Amino acid sequence: GAGVSQSPSNKVTEKGKDVELRCDPISGHTALYWYRQSLGQGLEFLIYFQGNSAPDKSGLPSDRFSAERTGGSVSTLTIQRTQQEDSAVYLCASSAVGTGASIFYGYTFGSGTRLTVV
């Protein structure tokens, strides 16, 4: 697609429920990243995919968080047993390549999914 697409744009869920957030990167972008932005805060790195594998998932805050990517394209971030502190905007980004040699390749971000846990 022309840009990074995220769905849903807004999600309100009850505490304890599971949620799935979807990211559709720019076609041909091999690298995909998930970030979390809490109200008034900077971006917190969650996980990075190169193709379908995740070389860096050090930012996932707990084992309630998981992510997968299939076909080198769409990625899904799943949060199980949601808690109120999970409320945030979840941003997805993609870039043409992810390895160090291509350092200039900045990220293209999606518009995010605003998750509210009530």
Next chain:
Amino acid sequence: AQKITQTQPGMFVQEKEAVTLDCTYDTSDQSYGLFWYKQPSSGEMIFLIYQGSYDEQNATEGRYSLNFQKARKSANLVISASQLGDSAMYFCAMRMNSGYSTLTFGKGTMLLVSP
């Protein structure tokens, strides 16, 4: 591990004036890139400007320039001739040129441009 520090939570500037947003970074790597992003109230992250650690000239992109002082580990963003549409959050970010690297962001600076 790398770290980005933006010490200005908020900045005010009048339209048509220039403003500098501060960014310092900490890394032991010699090869890295520095980025600035703009996030308006609509929420999207907009890439503004990039500076490579080995670039000798300061990067410029239209009204944006990056004041890169490698010895001081600072990468300040200068916006010339501010416009009302420049009101937004601005994030400084860094990425290493080694292995699988990801962008590390600062906490951001909120810029408000007044008429």
